[in-house]
Amino acid sequence: MKSLGSIRRDFAPWNDPNAKPYIQFDNVTKKFGDFTAVNNLSLTIFEREFFALLGASGCGKSTLLRMLAGFEEPTAGRILLDGQDLRGIPPYRRPVNMMFQSYALFPHMTVENNIAFGLKQDGMPKPEIASRVAEMLKLVKLEQFAKRKPHQLSGGQRQRVALARSVAKRPKVLLLDEPLGALDKKLREETQFELMDLQQNLGLTFVVVTHDQEEAMTMADRIAIIDKGEVMQVATPAEVYEAPSSRFVAHFVGNVNMFEGKVAERTAKTTRIAGATGAQIVVDNAVDTAAGADIVFAIRPEKIRISSKKPADAVNALEGEVYDIAYLGDMTVYHVRLDDGQMVRASTMNAARIAEDPLSWNDRAWVSFRPDAGVVLTR
Amino acid sequence: MNATWSRFNITSIVLGFAFLYLPIVLLIVFSFNESKLVTVWGGFSTKWYVSLFHNQGLMDATWVTARVGLISATVATVLGTLAALTLTRYTRFKGRVLFSGMVFAPLVMPEVITGLSLLLLFVAVGLDRGFLTVTLAHITLTMCFVAVVVQSRLITFDRSLEEAAMDLGATPVKTFFQITLPVIMPAIVSGWMLAFTLSLDDLVIASFTSGPGATTLPMKIYSQVRLGVTPEINAACTILIAVVAIGVVIASLANKRREVQRQLDEQAAQRG
Numbered sequence: 149m150k151s152l153g154s155i156r157r158d159f160a161p162w163n164d165p166n167a168k169p170y171i172q173f174d175n176v177t178k179k180f181g182d183f184t185a186v187n188n189l190s191l192t193i194f195e196r197e198f199f200a201l202l203g204a205s206g207c208g209k210s211t212l213l214r215m216l217a218g219f220e221e222p223t224a225g226r227i228l229l230d231g232q233d234l235r236g237i238p239p240y241r242r243p244v245n246m247m248f249q250s251y252a253l254f255p256h257m258t259v260e261n262n263i264a265f266g267l268k269q270d271g272m273p274k275p276e277i278a279s280r281v282a283e284m285l286k287l288v289k290l291e292q293f294a295k296r297k298p299h300q301l302s303g304g305q306r307q308r309v310a311l312a313r314s315v316a317k318r319p320k321v322l323l324l325d326e327p328l329g330a331l332d333k334k335l336r337e338e339t340q341f342e343l344m345d346l347q348q349n350l351g352l353t354f355v356v357v358t359h360d361q362e363e364a365m366t367m368a369d370r371i372a373i374i375d376k377g378e379v380m381q382v383a384t385p386a387e388v389y390e391a392p393s394s395r396f397v398a399h400f401v402g403n404v405n406m407f408e409g410k411v412a413e414r415t416a417k418t419t420r421i422a423g424a425t426g427a428q429i430v431v432d433n434a435v436d437t438a439a440g441a442d443i444v445f446a447i448r449p450e451k452i453r454i455s456s457k458k459p460a461d462a463v464n465a466l467e468g469e470v471y472d473i474a475y476l477g478d479m480t481v482y483h484v485r486l487d488d489g490q491m492v493r494a495s496t497m498n499a500a501r502i503a504e505d506p507l508s509w510n511d512r513a514w515v516s517f518r519p520d521a522g523v524v525l526t527r
Numbered sequence: 528m529n530a531t532w533s534r535f536n537i538t539s540i541v542l543g544f545a546f547l548y549l550p551i552v553l554l555i556v557f558s559f560n561e562s563k564l565v566t567v568w569g570g571f572s573t574k575w576y577v578s579l580f581h582n583q584g585l586m587d588a589t590w591v592t593a594r595v596g597l598i599s600a601t602v603a604t605v606l607g608t609l610a611a612l613t614l615t616r617y618t619r620f621k622g623r624v625l626f627s628g629m630v631f632a633p634l635v636m637p638e639v640i641t642g643l644s645l646l647l648l649f650v651a652v653g654l655d656r657g658f659l660t661v662t663l664a665h666i667t668l669t670m671c672f673v674a675v676v677v678q679s680r681l682i683t684f685d686r687s688l689e690e691a692a693m694d695l696g697a698t699p700v701k702t703f704f705q706i707t708l709p710v711i712m713p714a715i716v717s718g719w720m721l722a723f724t725l726s727l728d729d730l731v732i733a734s735f736t737s738g739p740g741a742t743t744l745p746m747k748i749y750s751q752v753r754l755g756v757t758p759e760i761n762a763a764c765t766i767l768i769a770v771v772a773i774g775v776v777i778a779s780l781a782n783k784r785r786e787v788q789r790q791l792d793e794q795a796a797q798r799g
Binding site: 217218219238239240241244245246248249250252254255256265266269270297299300313314317 | 685687688690691692693694695696697698701705706709710789792
């Protein structure tokens with residue numbers, strides 16, 4: 149039997165040109181009065197995918213979810229689910245279920261009846277409802293809480309009831325609106341992995357809306373980064389992080405150092421960038437950019453090495469002064485002010501308990517990185 | 528806590544409670560008076576209570592009041608709830624401000640004006656004054672109170688509850704009856720009780736809009752008092768006070784129990 153991990157590793161329908169899209173947003177626009185919440189957006193989600201819509205609040209990600217659930221109709225464009233156009237189908241006839249940010253548990257019903265609510269609407273026979281409810285309670289480990297009312301539960305338990313209720317009908321797609329937003333950090337991390345297991349075990353398609361990039365990176369197969377109602381990038385977590393398509397994405401996900409500059413010289417394999425502040429950076433040819441073009445070189449802090457002496461083998465080495473040090477336990481973050489004035493953030497894993505090369509405030513320091521450590525952004 | 532009883536505190540409390548309850552205590556005491564003279568104590572007796580139940584006029588008036596109260600409170604609750612739903616849900620229709628202002632105007636309208644204008648209306652349309660007109664008038668009076676009570680609950684109502692119900696397959700009608708209505712039911716019940724109480728003790732509007740054969744209890748009491756206060760009236764009022772007091776005590780006991788239960792529940796939830 150394949151482990152869940154290997155199923156996950158092999159799962160990549162977005163790279164398969166013959167894969168049939170499951171959910172399709174086709175040039176969807178949604179306007180509220182003069183405000184455009186979603187602007188001519190197209191997106192494809194595959195069956196059994198764990199898909200995250202990531203963006204700041206007000207970027208339109210929740211509107212996308214609500215259009216999928218049927219609470220809002222697109223102003224223009226169409227949404228297809230399994231080939232069927234969803235326009236005009238009311239929420240109570242759509243084969244999707246949603247888990248609400250506020251959980252929206254019915255306060256006057258017990259946990260049991262909350263979970264059974266959707267099944268009763270379908271006219272499922274009573275014994276079947278009872279066995280399905282029992283199954284769901286077991287799934288979220290709340291068997292002994294069946295007779296309680298929502299206000300008799302803790303926040304984490306309520307979240308599980310909401311989850312059980314939304315998967316009880318075995319929807320084609322489960323929509324999750326900030327599913328872990330109301331939980332504290334420890335519980336949130338545990339629940340992330342539970343959600344992933346649940347999605348694998350039930351074989352459902354999950355579309356989750358979140359503003360928490362860590363959450364999206366942990367759980368999702370692919371992430372769509374949304375800004376001002378438009379898709380900035382759709383890619384796997386690793387691609388989003390290591391190969392952001394624009395300055396916005398690079399900034400939005402994780403920490404990043406940006407060097408503004410121009411393409412100074414191109415050879416067969418490398419490009420030399422003249423930084424606006426004077427630094428010369430050599431990178432592998434990744435982007436097809438003509439000499440003289442304005443670009444940004446983006447590099448993550450952990451890809452930068454920091455040392456007190458210039459490394460002999462370094463292609464790119466820039467000198468500066470340690471401006472600030474933040475010791476975070478697992479790693480240390482250095483802020484180095486380069487001699488040309490640019491601030492660079494470099495982080496080092498604290499693999500050993502006692503550091504060999506202790507740098508201190510105001511020490512002279514070199515930051516160095518490999519030619520393939522960063523990305524060149526033209527947008 | 529400061530438990531010392533200064534002379535000043537005691538005096539304030541005695542004066543305050545005396546101001547509030549002395550008239551009522553006097554009324555109750557004299558309802559058990561043997562003498563026919565209201566202000567002269569002639570010994571203990573319950574004969575006025577017995578004669579009260581043989582006073583056909585008062586019994587009729589009580590029956591009328593009860594029917595008017597039940598019918599008008601129920602109709603006013605339905606209409607007031609609908610008005611509250613409209614005002615909180617459809618916030619962008621033309622004339623909403625005017626409509627909400629007009630729904631709530633009777634709250635501050637002097638009763639004399641409401642009564643007089645209703646009387647003019649009934650005369651103009653040729654409606655004979657009687658049970659129907661006083662019931663209609665009480666619906667008009669109490670509907671806005673229900674609307675206020677229900678609206679204040681609806682404002683804090685989480686709309687995602689309804690969305691969740693529809694998402695799980697409930698049609699809008701089912702959603703209303705299975706989710707919205709049960710959740711706002713406490714507010715609707717208190718609206719109904721408020722409407723019933725208002726109808727029960729209204730004298731002014733009833734005097735304008737009632738006709739022969741539909742005399743309400745407050746009207747009856749008032750007219751009898753004008754002929755001279757009899758201990759019978761004291762007895763009737765004592766019974767009214769007892770009914771209201773029992774209602775208040777039951778309501779607050781139920782409230783208290785719910786509160787205690789809730790605290791226990793929350794503690795249980797904390798423990799997991």
